[in-house]
Amino acid sequence: MRVLYVAPRYHTNQTAIMKGWLSRGDEVCFLAQYAGKLEDYTIIKPKVIGYSSFFILLNNLYVKIIKRTNEYAINMRLRYGFPPVGKLYLAMKKFSPDVVITRERSVYSIVVTILCRINGWPVILYNQSPLMEESKKDILHRIMYNLTPKYRITPVYRSKKNSQCKDPNAFFLPFLMEPHISPEDKEYFLEGYINLLCIGKYQKRKNHLLMIEVVERLATKYPIRLNIAGEVSDSFQEDYYKTVQEHLKEHHMGKIVTLYKDLTQAQVFELYKKADLFILPSSEEPAAVSPLEAMSFSLPVISGDDNGTATYIEEGKNGYIFADKDAADLYNKIELIISDKRNIQKMGRKSFELVIEKHQFENYYQTITDIVQQINN
Incomplete structure (x- = not known):
C-alpha cells in the first residue's frame, strides 16, 4: 500500500506509525506545511510543501504586526494556511497514493480533499477532536464537513462535556508507542x-x-x-x-x-x-x-x-x-x-x-x- 500523509508538520509521536507501515513493506510519503524544530527524522523525512506566497505575506502581517503580542497568533496558519496548489498537487500525483490521511479541518485539508476527490484517491481525516463530541449542525460546520473527508480517525475518545454523540464515520485510534524499557529492565529510585x-x-x-x-x-x-x-x-x-x-x-x-x-x-x-x-x-x-x-x-x-x-x-x-x-x-x-x-x-x-x-x-x-x-x- 502507498500511504500519503499531509499535515502541518511531522511529529515525533508518528514514529511508531511510520515504522509500522515500513515494517510491512508499504511505502510512505509525508508532506508537511513546515518543519518542526526538534523532530526526529530518523525513520522518515517529510517533504515541506509550505504555503502560497500570498498567504505567507498575510501571515507575516498578522503575526509580526497585528498580533505581535499574542504568542498563539502563529497558529492561524494551522486553520487558514493556503497551500501552493500546483506544488502540492504535483507531489501528490508523483506519489500516486492508495490512501491519503490529512490533518485537521482547515483550508489546507479542504484543498487536499478536493484534489483527492478529483483523482479518486481515498482520503481520511485525522484530528484530535473527541470521538464522542457534541454534534454541530450550523451552516458553517455543515459546509466544513462536506468539504473535508467523510471518514475520521482520532486518538481522543471523549471530552469532559455532556450531550455527546458518536459520528458513525469516526474511529478511535489511540496513539501508537514502541515499548522502550520493560519492568524487568527498569531501574527505579x-x-x-x-x-x-x-x-x-x-x-x-x-x-x-x-x-x-x-x-x-x-x-x-x-x-x-x-x-x-x-x-x-x-x-x-x-x-x-x-x-x-x-x-x-x-x-x-x-x-x-x-x-x-x-x-x-x-x-x-x-x-x-x-x-x-x-x-x-x-x-x-x-x-x-x-x-x-x-x-x-x-x-x-x-x-x-x-x-x-x-x-x-x-x-x-x-x-x-x-x-x-x-x-x-x-x-x-x-x-x-x-x-x-x-x-x-x-x-x-x-x-x-x-x-x-x-x-x-x-x-x-x-x-x-x-x-x-x-x-x-
Missing part, C-alpha cells in the same frame, strides 16, 4: 530519590509553576527530585522559561528542580529512563503523547483531566487523573503513588502492559484498511 518528570513546551498553560509549588510541599516529606524538560522556540517561551528560573531561585528550589530546554529525542528518552513517575500538569491539552511515552518506559503516570489522552490512564492501576489546575488534588494524587515505593513499580509494570496491549500498529493498520475498503465500496 536512582541515587536514593523518587525522581519525578514533566515534559512540555515552556508555556503558561503547561502549569510548571503549579507543579513546582506541589513539589515544594512534597519535598518536606519525601526524598524527591523533579526534572522539567521543554521546548523554547520563540520569545514568548523564552520569557516564560526565565520566569520559571526566577521562581526556583526565589524559593531556593535549585537543588530539587532541574530545568532542561530544547533536548533531542534521545536526550528526552534518557530522562524517562532515570524517572520514577511522570506527571503532565498541563491545561488545554488536546492530546498529549508524553504520558504514553512515559508508560513505554514502565513509569506510572499522572495527568490533568484537561488532556485528551488522560483516558489512556487506568486510575488506580497505572496512575491517576487530577482536576485541572487543582494543586491540592495533584498533591494528593502524587502522594497516593509515592507514599509506598511498591506502588511505583507495580503501576509502572501496568503502564508497560497497557502499551503492549492497546498501542501497537496492528489495530491501526486494520482500521485504516477497513476505512479504505468502505470508501472504495
Whole structure:
C-alpha cells in the first residue's frame, strides 16, 4: 500500500506509525506545511510543501504586526494556511497514493480533499477532536464537513462535556508507542530519590509553576527530585522559561528542580529512563503523547483531566487523573503513588502492559484498511 500523509508538520509521536507501515513493506510519503524544530527524522523525512506566497505575506502581517503580542497568533496558519496548489498537487500525483490521511479541518485539508476527490484517491481525516463530541449542525460546520473527508480517525475518545454523540464515520485510534524499557529492565529510585518528570513546551498553560509549588510541599516529606524538560522556540517561551528560573531561585528550589530546554529525542528518552513517575500538569491539552511515552518506559503516570489522552490512564492501576489546575488534588494524587515505593513499580509494570496491549500498529493498520475498503465500496 502507498500511504500519503499531509499535515502541518511531522511529529515525533508518528514514529511508531511510520515504522509500522515500513515494517510491512508499504511505502510512505509525508508532506508537511513546515518543519518542526526538534523532530526526529530518523525513520522518515517529510517533504515541506509550505504555503502560497500570498498567504505567507498575510501571515507575516498578522503575526509580526497585528498580533505581535499574542504568542498563539502563529497558529492561524494551522486553520487558514493556503497551500501552493500546483506544488502540492504535483507531489501528490508523483506519489500516486492508495490512501491519503490529512490533518485537521482547515483550508489546507479542504484543498487536499478536493484534489483527492478529483483523482479518486481515498482520503481520511485525522484530528484530535473527541470521538464522542457534541454534534454541530450550523451552516458553517455543515459546509466544513462536506468539504473535508467523510471518514475520521482520532486518538481522543471523549471530552469532559455532556450531550455527546458518536459520528458513525469516526474511529478511535489511540496513539501508537514502541515499548522502550520493560519492568524487568527498569531501574527505579536512582541515587536514593523518587525522581519525578514533566515534559512540555515552556508555556503558561503547561502549569510548571503549579507543579513546582506541589513539589515544594512534597519535598518536606519525601526524598524527591523533579526534572522539567521543554521546548523554547520563540520569545514568548523564552520569557516564560526565565520566569520559571526566577521562581526556583526565589524559593531556593535549585537543588530539587532541574530545568532542561530544547533536548533531542534521545536526550528526552534518557530522562524517562532515570524517572520514577511522570506527571503532565498541563491545561488545554488536546492530546498529549508524553504520558504514553512515559508508560513505554514502565513509569506510572499522572495527568490533568484537561488532556485528551488522560483516558489512556487506568486510575488506580497505572496512575491517576487530577482536576485541572487543582494543586491540592495533584498533591494528593502524587502522594497516593509515592507514599509506598511498591506502588511505583507495580503501576509502572501496568503502564508497560497497557502499551503492549492497546498501542501497537496492528489495530491501526486494520482500521485504516477497513476505512479504505468502505470508501472504495
